[in-house]
Amino acid sequence: MDEFSLIQQYFQRPSSDAVKANHQLVMGIGDDCAILDVPRGQQLVFSIDTMVEGVHFTQDTAPADIAWRLLGAAVSDLAAMGATPNNFTLALTIPELSEPWLQSFSDNLSAAAQAYQITLAGGDTSRGPLTLSVQVQGFVDSGQALLRSGANTGDVICVTGTLGDSRAGLSLLDHLTPDADQQYLLDRFYRPVPRVASGLLIKKYATACIDISDGLLADLGHVLSRSKKGGKIDSAAIPLSPQLKHIAGDKALHWALSGGEDFELCFTLSAENWRLLQRELQQAEPGIALCEIGVVTEESGLQIFQDNKWQAVTAQGFQHFSNE
Amino acid sequence: MDEFSLIQQYFQRPSSDAVKANHQLVMGIGDDCAILDVPRGQQLVFSIDTMVEGVHFTQDTAPADIAWRLLGAAVSDLAAMGATPNNFTLALTIPELSEPWLQSFSDNLSAAAQAYQITLAGGDTSRGPLTLSVQVQGFVDSGQALLRSGANTGDVICVTGTLGDSRAGLSLLDHLTPDADQQYLLDRFYRPVPRVASGLLIKKYATACIDISDGLLADLGHVLSRSKKGGKIDSAAIPLSPQLKHIAGDKALHWALSGGEDFELCFTLSAENWRLLQRELQQAEPGIALCEIGVVTEESGLQIFQDNKWQAVTAQGFQHFSNE
Numbered sequence: 001m002d003e004f005s006l007i008q009q010y011f012q013r014p015s016s017d018a019v020k021a022n023h024q025l026v027m028g029i030g031d032d033c034a035i036l037d038v039p040r041g042q043q044l045v046f047s048i049d050t051m052v053e054g055v056h057f058t059q060d061t062a063p064a065d066i067a068w069r070l071l072g073a074a075v076s077d078l079a080a081m082g083a084t085p086n087n088f089t090l091a092l093t094i095p096e097l098s099e100p101w102l103q104s105f106s107d108n109l110s111a112a113a114q115a116y117q118i119t120l121a122g123g124d125t126s127r128g129p130l131t132l133s134v135q136v137q138g139f140v141d142s143g144q145a146l147l148r149s150g151a152n153t154g155d156v157i158c159v160t161g162t163l164g165d166s167r168a169g170l171s172l173l174d175h176l177t178p179d180a181d182q183q184y185l186l187d188r189f190y191r192p193v194p195r196v197a198s199g200l201l202i203k204k205y206a207t208a209c210i211d212i213s214d215g216l217l218a219d220l221g222h223v224l225s226r227s228k229k230g231g232k233i234d235s236a237a238i239p240l241s242p243q244l245k246h247i248a249g250d251k252a253l254h255w256a257l258s259g260g261e262d263f264e265l266c267f268t269l270s271a272e273n274w275r276l277l278q279r280e281l282q283q284a285e286p287g288i289a290l291c292e293i294g295v296v297t298e299e300s301g302l303q304i305f306q307d308n309k310w311q312a313v314t315a316q317g318f319q320h321f322s323n324e
Numbered sequence: 325m326d327e328f329s330l331i332q333q334y335f336q337r338p339s340s341d342a343v344k345a346n347h348q349l350v351m352g353i354g355d356d357c358a359i360l361d362v363p364r365g366q367q368l369v370f371s372i373d374t375m376v377e378g379v380h381f382t383q384d385t386a387p388a389d390i391a392w393r394l395l396g397a398a399v400s401d402l403a404a405m406g407a408t409p410n411n412f413t414l415a416l417t418i419p420e421l422s423e424p425w426l427q428s429f430s431d432n433l434s435a436a437a438q439a440y441q442i443t444l445a446g447g448d449t450s451r452g453p454l455t456l457s458v459q460v461q462g463f464v465d466s467g468q469a470l471l472r473s474g475a476n477t478g479d480v481i482c483v484t485g486t487l488g489d490s491r492a493g494l495s496l497l498d499h500l501t502p503d504a505d506q507q508y509l510l511d512r513f514y515r516p517v518p519r520v521a522s523g524l525l526i527k528k529y530a531t532a533c534i535d536i537s538d539g540l541l542a543d544l545g546h547v548l549s550r551s552k553k554g555g556k557i558d559s560a561a562i563p564l565s566p567q568l569k570h571i572a573g574d575k576a577l578h579w580a581l582s583g584g585e586d587f588e589l590c591f592t593l594s595a596e597n598w599r600l601l602q603r604e605l606q607q608a609e610p611g612i613a614l615c616e617i618g619v620v621t622e623e624s625g626l627q628i629f630q631d632n633k634w635q636a637v638t639a640q641g642f643q644h645f646s647n648e
Contacts, residue, residue: 026367027469027471030472030550031405031471031472031473031550032371032401032404032405032472032533032534032535033369033370033371033401033402033404033405033407033462033469034369034370034371035367035368035369035405035464035469036367036368036369036370037367037368037466038362038367038368040364043350043359043360043361043362044359044360044361044362044368045357045358045359045360046357046358046360046413046445046446046461047356047357047358047413047446048413048414048415048446048447048448048457048459049415049448050415050417050448050450050457051450052417052450052451052452052453052455053452054452055450055451055452056450077356077357078357080356080357081355081356081357081359083357089370089371089372089459090372091372091373091374091415091457093374093376093455121370122370122371122372123372124372124373124374124457126374126375126376126379126380126455127376127379128376128377128378128379128453128455129376129452129453129455131376131417131450131452131453131455133372133374133415133448133457135372135413135459137370138357140359142361145351145357145359147351147355148354148355148356149355209356210356211356226354226355
């Protein structure tokens with residue numbers, strides 16, 4: 001395993017400006033542990049995520065895409081808490097020492113880290129089937145983290161961005177010469193952008209939040225279940241991109257509801273706060289798109305309005321949407 | 325992957341007393357992130373470690389042994405910083421949903437966590453070749469962490485416990501009916517005990533510290549290299565267990581120097597502090613064994629006194645000890 005310690009050199013690149021600016025990270029790579037100062041009045045929030053070759057990505061996925069997707073998906077968990085990213089660790093298991101692979105992966109991981117303002121603080125490298133685990137760590141004002149459990153009856157249910165794009169991208173992985181719309185959807189799959197700015201914005205207003213990794217229906221279900229509430233959503237209100245509608249046709253809604261890995265945020269807030277949030281949004285944050293899709297109900301269970309009637313969403317697979 | 329979320333149930337066991345007593349862990353398993361309060365005046369120290377089937381353990385290793393070894397090795401990194409363990413996350417990649425495997429693994433992980441006073445704070449489960457990553461997190465008084473880089477010329481070099489036992493245990497994995505000595509060495513391999521109490525004790529006195537995972541010579545080399553110093557050690561002073569001497573014969577010293585995975589601590593401190601530490605040890609900590617093995621030198625390079633002469637230890641594999 002000695003040679004594997006050489007791999008560390010790929011990740012110990014000269015400190016970028018982003019790294020230098022991380023005054024909280026007292027010790028990064030190079031000792032038995034990293035050391036972090038958590039600012040007074042803030043809490044540490046953290047989450048670990050794994051991607052496995054053949055499960056989360058195919059064998060021919062470019063290391064650049066693996067790096068961006070790995071970090072984007074992981075940072076999304078911080079966004080869902082309304083947290084500010086600070087640092088991450090990487091447990092990298094690779095079958096062989098491929099310099100081109102390592103160079104491209106580490107270059108892109110570094111670029112993604114800079115884009116998301118997060119610093120590599122440590123890691124471990126092993127030989128084995130390609131498996132990547134990332135733990136992301138961030139800060140939130142004490143007691144202010146957005147949980148899944150705070151939704152109240154009558155709250156508006158909202159989402160960021162558009163849904164279903166990532167699932168559409170997944171269906172296009174074999175396309176060697178994608179057109180512009182297809183490339184857009186492929187990028188949405190390979191390079192999900194964590195909604196950190198949205199999370200920080202909505203934190204003041206939202207009662208509950210989750211990032212959409214398993215699909216809107218499943219993840220909204222988690223929020224409602226943890227909050228001991230139910231919900232009603234309107235299928236006509238689900239935000240769909242023009243690219244998705246063009247490429248997916250009549251599968252668009254199904255993919256938006258159940259596709260997963262969009263890494264948009266789904267959150268709840270009072271109607272009053274929804275008005276305030278929309279006003280703040282119009283004035284200050286042109287890059288953030290928010291959309292109202294439904295309402296939290298006192299009775300448990302999730303219903304969706306489609307084909308001119310309310311339909312119950314079942315826990316197992318939402319079979320009545322299985323027109324795939 | 326839906327079924328895999330069921331796995332979470334194995335790790336969401338009713339809170340033990342140890343978990344309940346963890347007032348710093350505000351939110352554990354169940355949301356997008358865990359939330360941690362870091363006590364005022366303390367820093368967070370953290371490290372991620374991976375074990376892969378076929379690399380770090382054989383395919384027929386019992387899940388109980390995997391659990392204890394995984395957590396013991398990981399917590400050892402906290403011990404090496406002089407830190408107090410607080411919580412950990414687990415990224416578990418498993419090829420199939422085996423209930424007996426999961427039950428035994430999670431039972432033993434829970435027992436190990438209780439033994440090392442550390443709380444499972446979150447995790448992620450994936451399907452794939454058996455791979456386990458653990459990130460451990462602990463606290464240390466701000467500015468008081470034991471680094472690898474502080475050794476001074478003239479410092480005494482010390483180790484905890486005995487060395488080489490784990491490597492001897494590795495050589496015995498095929499023994500179906502081990503005798504008492506063999507079982508002792510197998511236990512040292514499968515269930516390394518992180519030297520948390522030793523780390524906390526020596527923190528007041530030591531100038532540098534590392535846990536011995538790659539072997540004494542390699543890990544002491546890391547300390548000396550980071551401290552920009554050299555060192556001299558006496559082969560006759562290396563602590564060997566009676567069990568190792570009995571089983572390993574003339575390989576005992578080689579295994580103690582280069583075997584690795586003992587997860588004992590190697591540390592440096594001034595001669596004056598070494599006297600003070602020994603005095604404190606005699607009075608208060610009968611369970612902790614410390615042993616002086618050498619001295620830090622101004623000139624770089626590591627030398628060992630053996631066969632009545634000083635021999636240079638080379639960086640690549642210490643070939644002159646390769647009588648294995």
